[in-house]
Amino acid sequence: MLTELGKKAKIASRTLGCADTETKNRALMLIADSLEENAERILAANAVDMENGRKNGMSKALLDRLALTRERIAGFAGGMRDVTGLPDPVGRVLDDFTRPNGLHIMKVAVPLGVIGIIFEARPNVTADAAALCLKSGNAVILRGGSDAINSNTAICDVMREGLKRSGLPEDCVQLVQDTTRESANALMRLNGYVDVIIPRGGAGLIRAVVENATVPVIETGAGTCHIYVDRDADIDMAADIIDNAKTSRPSVCNAAECMLIHRDIADKALPVICHRLLDKNVEIRGDREVMELISQAKEAGNEDWGREYNDYIIAAKVVGSLDEAVDHINTYGTGHSECIVTENASAAEEFMAKVDAAAVYHNASTRFTDGGEFGMGAEIGISTQKIHARGPLGLNELTSMKYKIYGGGQVR
């Protein structure tokens, strides 16, 4: 069954991959219209998922993520229209040179082909991911969770109707109806039809994909971000940055989970920073030295280093040097976003060179690791792996490349 979906996607991708910018943008506009015109139908399907969720005892937080409203659907449509304004990543000339033998070689950006996206409860992924895949010339096979199957099916059907009106193949967007674990495993092993798998969801989902996929994976990983307050830090700036990185949205992957404070500044910096955090009801889990300086701190256990709380909790540790901070981060970090607060530019450069992460910050909140904040317009996730793309995955990151070689009969 999945092989059939794969074949259809591959065939559709051949047409979509050669479509010009205007054709793709017109399709995105028609899909946006279709989403708004069919809002009632999508809401009716969502009501079934919500009802099932309540019956199955789904938590309030998850129900909230599952719930669609007319405004949320308008949001999908708006996001779809916004993507039409972004530059087309296909056809960019990445390199262009002529060899001594006269061969003219161009390296150009082309679509990846077929992208498989495996995601969890939130039905908004269905529309958001489809928009980015279509604009970058990729057919997409979506495989969402069983909790949102009715919502996802309605959204996908409506998007396919928009595609049909645009003249592009409907099969540019397909949804896997089977929501068993077997269908996810089959999708991630569909070599020859699927060119890349992008998991969007929690650590368990990502681990399962990394473990089982034979199709190449772009891993969008967890974030355990650290803020290192250097000996030469501006303490107020450090407090601002840590407060923001921890409390502005604790549930996201670019939120801070641990602060490391240089010993020479700890007695002055820790009280300022911790009182800011305690005022916002952040629990501080510190090592022995932190405990001595901050009476309200709780004792950190070994399991607190490298932990992604996604909550109003922060780990705190005193370090003796920049190198000790770097070692801690390279040992316990997830390679997402890491920050040094310092007025010493050479310390900052050293930290940024030695720390192994997608994004390294000097004097700014880790919360900026985001496609929108980086000016990409939209993103499909944050990559924490080393190959293909690292950091926010925007439209350019959804492309591959092709060498075009122009000759006049050259042989070797």
Next chain:
Amino acid sequence: MLTELGKKAKIASRTLGCADTETKNRALMLIADSLEENAERILAANAVDMENGRKNGMSKALLDRLALTRERIAGFAGGMRDVTGLPDPVGRVLDDFTRPNGLHIMKVAVPLGVIGIIFEARPNVTADAAALCLKSGNAVILRGGSDAINSNTAICDVMREGLKRSGLPEDCVQLVQDTTRESANALMRLNGYVDVIIPRGGAGLIRAVVENATVPVIETGAGTCHIYVDRDADIDMAADIIDNAKTSRPSVCNAAECMLIHRDIADKALPVICHRLLDKNVEIRGDREVMELISQAKEAGNEDWGREYNDYIIAAKVVGSLDEAVDHINTYGTGHSECIVTENASAAEEFMAKVDAAAVYHNASTRFTDGGEFGMGAEIGISTQKIHARGPLGLNELTSMKYKIYGGGQVR
């Protein structure tokens, strides 16, 4: 055991990744000296492998690939020295912009970290791969086959001695001593220590890696290259290109395995092309129409389409249109290198846009898909996958990226 190797490699990669160009080049020079100074020792180890190979009934072709000579070792050393002349891929600024909030964002090339290379009999891979990995700032774990274990061990030991003299960590280059299937499987599942696996070898090895790896893989795949002779082709040029692409080195992945001839030109083109090939003892396996025109052609079976002969054999088929040629290639090709011979520039553009391959050629031999021919200086293989890099893998393709963000206290 392999976890220990992984840990050592990761630690070594931290130092190597921050090493400047001069330090890396000096190390490569010292390793090259070390290889030449220790040629006797390497040859003695190779003699053991050769003797074992003969005892085990290894074929003459494989024995030839296994054999080292003083000249071959000088060749490794020369290749190592050549790599010092190539530009350092680390630190390249890939993007540089300032956001409206004042954040200055730079995207720079950084090493991948630790590269695992799994390869078969040829001991030259040990030295060649190490040179490229070191120059690109990556620690490397080499896992060769049992047939060459003594040669590989000697080469690796000698390279480590050169590294030691240079002051860089010896563990920048390590060899897995265990040559069982289990050690290869363990290496490709060493997430957290190994950042990418590159298999170098035949289809069986590559399939095993794709099937079993949990570490990201850069697939260097097989090549089933096609030459399409368009209706508007220059027939003599087509004959030159097909002759070269088939016979200049039939065993390599960029050699042609199939020619597709437009029906409108078949009766004129096929005799010219086929007689050139038959003169060089190339066996032609044709479809019915080819058989009618070329009496010496043998009948092609279904298994001949998409087959990598690596031999003096070529498949041949008459097609009715450019689209039929494209469909055949996208169905049976391996996405390596594909060529159109035509005097019609718009037909060439259409072919190059529609064919899904790493390299698409207009009027030139597919044999040019090679790092050296593309001006990269050296390559570690040809990627036929879509993510990270496609086509020849040179030094730039052995790097990842990192965002460096410079702020003045910005919060979100």
